């Protein structure tokens with residue numbers, strides 16, 4: 001999982017474990033697709049398959065929401081969409097600021113998926129004076145000198161950092177001092193934040209490195225198979241292989257298996 005640091009306990013309010021919270025968006029994505037096709041009900045097995053989660057785990061997760069489904073009928077799709085959206089806080093609009101409007105920040109600003117999920121891009125902020133006033137995805141870029149004013153006027157609690165790594169901590173400190181309490185960090189650096197501030201980190205290069213690890217492993221298995229059963233019978237005596245976790249990060253946002261976790265240490 002992908003966080004630089006979060007300062008929340010493993011169990012959230014109303015006793016919902018963090019791991020369940022992390023799977024709720026997967027259920028919501030699958031349910032939204034069903035809703036768009038006007039599917040009225042769904043069984044736990046069908047929904048689990050669509051979300052890429054084990055069905056027993058899904059039933060347990062839904063029990064935290066007080067949703068048990070109806071035997072022989074399944075779950076009501078629309079009601080579950082509402083329940084999960086409410087639990088995730090998506091029944092309200094969340095203004096978001098993006099800081100650093102370069103290649104990545106501009107792409108994020110133009111991403112339609114935020115608005116459809118209840119996240120409104122309230123402001124785009126960049127330190128380059130040449131960008132001030134220029135529209136990106138229809139929103140004029142504002143100068144970072146005004147960061148504090150923008151945050152307080154728009155009541156922004158979520159900030160996205162897409163600046164170079166070297167200034168990310170400084171940007172983070174300013175966002176937090178201005179009142180931001182949740183940060184999505186794309187810069188390849190670990191951020192330090194005070195208690196009460198959540199940081200989630202996205203690093204696509206880590207995802208690629210983990211895929212490279214699996215590719216290497218598959219290639220090793222194929223060459224062992226080509227060498228014949230003797231090679232397979234005498235594996236390398238390594239006890240465990242540590243998956244790559246470069247550049248001081250503590251995790252990734254991606255998921256490997258159906259349960260949404262990438263193990264830090266994988267059996268050889």
Ligand SMILES: NC(=O)c1ccc[n+]([C@@H]2O[C@H](COP(=O)([O-])OP(=O)(O)OC[C@H]3O[C@@H](n4cnc5c(N)ncnc54)[C@H](O)[C@@H]3O)[C@@H](O)[C@H]2O)c1
Pocket residue numbers: 099100101102103104105125126127128144162163164165167171185186187188202203204205
């Ligand atoms: N997480 C990922 O998967 C991923 C993918 C691509 C890039 N990145 C990272 O995202 C960041 C941005 O990448 P990019 O390709 O868009 O870079 P970029 O150079 O195109 O854009 C960076 C922008 O940040 C602005 N900036 C610099 N200092 C600032 C400050 N103090 N306050 C506000 N704005 C500031 C610059 O003016 C520039 O417009 C980098 O840290 C990069 O490593 C992460």
